[in-house]
């Protein structure tokens with residue numbers, strides 16, 4: 001698939017649904033998790049029907065996220081393998097941040113920043129899932145010791161903060177780089193967007209069609 | 210209860226508001242358990258169930274006196290029997306287990322629900338069940354492994370030190386029931402003085418390591434023990450030698466909270482500043498033209 005009059009196809013309908021399930025569960029997890037993390041944010045439990053309900057529902061949203069993210073991982077892992085261009089791109093991060101593209105290598109479907117977001121979230125979600133199970137007393141209380149639970153609590157909070165920070169980078173990139181969001185809302189990007197940001201990918205897509 | 214005694218609250222879990230401080234001169238209370246006088250009759254255990262109107266479900270016996278085997282959501286105190294060989298002697302060390310009412314309570318520190326755990330100015334640490342969300346963080350915060358979450362209602366339970374009785378000038382139910390007066394109750398100061406007498410007596414009878422268990426790692430406790438072997442508290446069914454709030458819990462509930470929120474706020478602020486200083490990254494007309502050339506005009 002390359003491009004029609006609407007632009008270059010970037011995400012299939014399945015990929016977009018998969019992405020938005022992940023996105024919504026991640027936001028809900030962040031809100032309910034932060035509510036139980038800091039007393040000043042406990043008021044967020046009202047969004048979920050109170051403290052008890054928040055405590056009960058948070059792990060279930062986690063299960064949805066884990067399954068959904070696994071789908072994303074299977075879809076996109078191969079496209080996120082690191083290559084030499086990524087190292088060059090990272091060295092030019094200063095330019096990227098300053099909106100200058102000269103000297104940047106032509107890129108495939110993802111740039112190094114996107115790949116780091118992908119791998120960062122992949123690792124953190126595995127850790128969050130594992131530590132989350134240890135903290136899910138309703139079902140798994142008797143399977144771990146108190147010391148393991150303490151470690152899990154600290155690891156869970158640390159990883160969650162990491163995931164939230166990466167999420168901020170991810171969302172901001174979509175706001176900053178104009179023309180990006182429609183890839184996830186409509187599934188396509190403009191030819192110019194593909195040329196500017198992912199030229200190698202555009203060439204491949206053109207060759208394929 | 211929490212509202213009626215609000216002037217007597219020293220600390221409240223997960224609360225950023227300062228507690229009232231106008232009332233001064235309250236007395237700190239303590240329960241003193243003289244392990245050397247305990248005969249293991251479990252009258253205190255029964256009194257606890259009776260006063261709090263709780264019933265321990267019928268369990269199984271597995272050949273030891275401990276019954277139930279450990280603290281449960283309904284049994285807030287349990288007698289722990291340890292057979293210990295000290296030199297040529299076999300000693301039967303019986304310890305009444307339960308909440309120690311730490312002066313620096315780990316449960317309260319860990320609890321994320323505002324007001325689910327309070328510490329009164331008299332030192333009693335109490336769970337306010339209506340505010341409890343059943344997350345089990347108190348279990349992780351406790352250095353003595355005391356709170357239990359009920360499978361029935363997912364609420365945390367433990368000894369209240371009979372805060373309701375104490376509030377009206379009564380001693381805890383267990384202290385009232387003990388037939389050998391192994392459980393004393395009064396001001397912490399008086400209890401320490403009384404303990405000294407008991408320790409001197411024990412020493413005169415050959416227990417040269419007799420002493421008071423009031424561990425400083427948790428700021429002292431409002432439940433103290435007189436032990437014949439105060440140098441080896443572990444002998445008493447694993448009473449911790451130097452209990453303190455786990456450093457992991459300290460980090461989790463300490464520096465991590467402000468630092469994390471600061472990091473999130475910083476990331477947001479950085480994005481905002483970047484946008485207003487560097488502006489958006491936009492696709493130029495020339496990019497569209499070049500793309501169209503490449504794709505043979507089939508592009509958008």
Ligand code: SF4
Pocket residue numbers: 222316319320321322325326336340341342343344345346347348356358364365
């Ligand atoms: S389970 Fe413990 S930590 Fe959690 S809300 Fe209840 S009292 Fe607080």
